[in-house]
Amino acid sequence: MAKKVENSKGFLVLEVSAIEVNECFGGYGICDYCNSDDRSGYYIAVLNSWYCPKCYKEWIQRAKRYAGDIHIEERNYNCACESLGL
Numbered sequence: 698m699a700k701k702v703e704n705s706k707g708f709l710v711l712e713v714s715a716i717e718v719n720e721c722f723g724g725y726g727i728c729d730y731c732n733s734d735d736r737s738g739y740y741i742a743v744l745n746s747w748y749c750p751k752c753y754k755e756w757i758q759r760a761k762r763y764a765g766d767i768h769i770e771e772r773n774y775n776c777a778c779e780s781l782g783l
């Protein structure tokens with residue numbers, strides 16, 4: 698079951714399994730960054746992307762949250778929650 702992931706930078710992130718990506722987003726559960734297939738991963742609303750745990754960890758360390766992106770992030774996030782039935 699997908700769930701919200703807290704992070705120190707305040708990004709809207711959901712932990713989503715590859716099966717849920719397939720069932721709810723129609724994707725293949727392949728990391729959008731490194732193309733590896735993993736059983737679990739993270740939906741990053743601001744990027745509208747699904748990352749494997751390793752890429753998510755690297756991304757959250759370097760990512761900066763810009764105020765101008767927040768409305769897009771929230772829109773992506775709400776769409777994802779609706780698709781996942783959250």
Ligand SMILES: [Zn+2]
Nearest residue numbers: 728731749752
């Ligand atoms: Zn990856």
